[in-house]
Amino acid sequence: MTANELRKKYLDFFQSKGHTIIPSASLIPENDPTVLFTTAGMQQFKPYYTGEKDPIKNFGARRATSIQKCFRTSDIDSVGDESHLTFFEMLGNFSFGDYFKEDAIKWAWEFITKEMKISPERCFVSVFEGDPAVPEDKESVEIWKDLGLTDDKIKKCGRKDNFWGPTGDEGPCGPTTEIYVDGIEVWNIVFNEYYCSADKSLEPLEQKGVDTGMGLERLAMVVQNKKTIFETDLFTPLIETNRIMLDHSRAIVFLISDGVRPSNKEQGYILRRLMRRVMAKKSVESINIENLLKRIIEEYKKFYPELNEESVLSVFREENSKFQKAIRQGLRELEKVGKLDAVSAFKLFESYGLTFEVIKDFAGTKAASLNQKDFDKEFKKHQEISRAGSEQKFKGGLADASERTIKYHTAAHLMLAALRQALGDGVAQKGANITAERLRFDFSYPEKMTPEQIKQVEDLVNEKIKENLPVKMEEMFLKEAKALGATGAFESKYDERVKVYSIGSSTSSASAFSREICGGPHVNSTGEIGRFKIIKEESSSAGVRRIKAIVE
Ligand code: SER
Numbered sequence: 001m002t003a004n005e006l007r008k009k010y011l012d013f014f015q016s017k018g019h020t021i022i023p024s025a026s027l028i029p030e031n032d033p034t035v036l037f038t039t040a041g042m043q044q045f046k047p048y049y050t051g052e053k054d055p056i057k058n059f060g061a062r063r064a065t066s067i068q069k070c071f072r073t074s075d076i077d078s079v080g081d082e083s084h085l086t087f088f089e090m091l092g093n094f095s096f097g098d099y100f101k102e103d104a105i106k107w108a109w110e111f112i113t114k115e116m117k118i119s120p121e122r123c124f125v126s127v128f129e130g131d132p133a134v135p136e137d138k139e140s141v142e143i144w145k146d147l148g149l150t151d152d153k154i155k156k157c158g159r160k161d162n163f164w165g166p167t168g169d170e171g172p173c174g175p176t177t178e179i180y181v182d183g184i185e186v187w188n189i190v191f192n193e194y195y196c197s198a199d200k201s202l203e204p205l206e207q208k209g210v211d212t213g214m215g216l217e218r219l220a221m222v223v224q225n226k227k228t229i230f231e232t233d234l235f236t237p238l239i240e241t242n243r244i245m246l247d248h249s250r251a252i253v254f255l256i257s258d259g260v261r262p263s264n265k266e267q268g269y270i271l272r273r274l275m276r277r278v279m280a281k282k283s284v285e286s287i288n289i290e291n292l293l294k295r296i297i298e299e300y301k302k303f304y305p306e307l308n309e310e311s312v313l314s315v316f317r318e319e320n321s322k323f324q325k326a327i328r329q330g331l332r333e334l335e336k337v338g339k340l341d342a343v344s345a346f347k348l349f350e351s352y353g354l355t356f357e358v359i360k361d362f363a364g365t366k367a368a369s370l371n372q373k374d375f376d377k378e379f380k381k382h383q384e385i386s387r388a389g390s391e392q393k394f395k396g397g398l399a400d401a402s403e404r405t406i407k408y409h410t411a412a413h414l415m416l417a418a419l420r421q422a423l424g425d426g427v428a429q430k431g432a433n434i435t436a437e438r439l440r441f442d443f444s445y446p447e448k449m450t451p452e453q454i455k456q457v458e459d460l461v462n463e464k465i466k467e468n469l470p471v472k473m474e475e476m477f478l479k480e481a482k483a484l485g486a487t488g489a490f491e492s493k494y495d496e497r498v499k500v501y502s503i504g505s506s507t508s509s510a511s512a513f514s515r516e517i518c519g520g521p522h523v524n525s526t527g528e529i530g531r532f533k534i535i536k537e538e539s540s541s542a543g544v545r546r547i548k549a550i551v552e
Pocket of ligand 1 (some may be wrong): 090190
């Protein structure tokens with residue numbers, strides 16, 4: 001049975017049991033800022049479990065089925081073994097206050113043994129053994145026994161294995177029962193009985209629900225009698241490639257098609273890590289990645305028409321050229337250093353864009369003791385420092401609020417926007433010190449600016465000053481500001497109110513020249529600033545450049 005047939009059989013089966021087929025949601029969750037990615041089929045249905053949304057009104061039934069695109073970083077270290085992936089497809093059926101344990105288990109077993117014709121001999125199941133907060137799931141044990149499973153085929157496990165959720169900070173969750181085939185976990189059946197709040201306390205849900213998830217790749221592996229997911233027909237057209245490359249390339253295709261762009265934070269940072277790892281490996285394995293991406297798109301487009309070859313290739317090329325520039329210097333630097341700890345590894349990332357995985361791949365024994373946890377800690381520390389720095393900028397970064405100082409402040413906004421236009425979106429503000437006499441501005445960029453680039457930035461700022469553009473302030477939630485593409489290093493809560501300053505002829509549309517989260521104050525229109533001149537461009541620290549500028 002091909003993967004395509006499996007997809008169809010699954011949806012048909014649950015449709016025949018009264019489920020409405022719902023299309024996959026995007027890999028970027030629409031209404032849940034507490035998670036970066038869609039990691040499970042149930043995520044788009046969260047409001048139906050809590051009763052906030054009415055399934056009957058929206059899709060005519062209290063049960064649904066879907067094939068959901070999922071992306072998980074939690075298993076990234078296992079990618080390359082026989083059964084783990086970052087991107088995968090999840091087959092799911094869901095009940096919102098409708099059927100519960102008995103039907104969920106019965107149908108799962110029917111699908112596995114009758115539809116998939118997998119012999120019960122190859123299977124065992126697990127159920128929740130109970131703990132002080134949640135009782136043992138005796139009901140599921142009885143249901144399994146009624147279906148003919150003997151005691152030795154029913155394993156009892158604790159929280160770690162047989163309790164699922166919530167996704168993000170809070171949401172529905174509950175005990176699970178899982179089906180294993182040939183020792184591989186293929187199907188997770190969750191009984192959503194609780195709501196887990198942000199403080200981790202559990203409240204019983206008013207209506208009980210079912211959320212099941214089965215990895216398509218793993219199902220294909222056991223149905224097609226293969227030893228690894230990479231030998232299934234989901235991968236065979238591409239099999240000559242290294243497994244990690246294959247996994248990451250597939251994830252890259254789907255992430256870009258759902259709108260993620262490489263950057264140094266959130267989803268963009270994960271995408272950048274996947275891309276740079278593939279790019280770095282490419283030189284070792286001499287693989288044509290563009291061809292690989294094209295072939296993946298060709299394979300999957302039948303089922304996922306949103307895959308967009310043009311944007312995947314153009315995003316890939318742009319990131320690749322940034323990376324190739326950075327990596328030559330970075331690898332030279334890597335050769336020079338002795339033992340690598342988290343601090344020196346993070347410096348390599350900050351200065352040259354060498355991501356954790358690239359460093360690990362290239363540094364060999366030098367990086368033997370380097371681990372992801374310490375690296376992440378360093379990353380977090382750095383983010384906190386830069387947040388403190390940017391808060392400092394808005395409070396203390398301005399020497400005073402005099403008329404002249406304010407001109408410099410608005411000029412700094414214009415300059416940041418101009419730098420990003422000239423040098424790319426990777427440019428972020430790292431600090432500023434603004435007095436009535438001059439503007440000092442630090443920003444991330446790995447190289448010295450050329451005289452042409454300096455002139456380009458100067459000209460662009462002066463052009464915007466000449467246009468006498470209005471400067472407008474609006475208050476909004478941080479998540480709205482981000483959605484508008486506002487820059488600013490605040491990593492505060494999404495529901496926090498922030499001030500956003502926009503400079504542009506139509507400041508309310510997406511076409512504003514500059515848009516920053518900022519406490520102000522600013523001039524009313526750019527014509528007040530005067531003539532802008534960069535007097536110095538120099539290194540400030542590794543990977544950070546400093547500009548001194550004046551207005552006349
Ligand atoms: N939400 C559960 C999982 O992701 C079952 O769908 O495993």
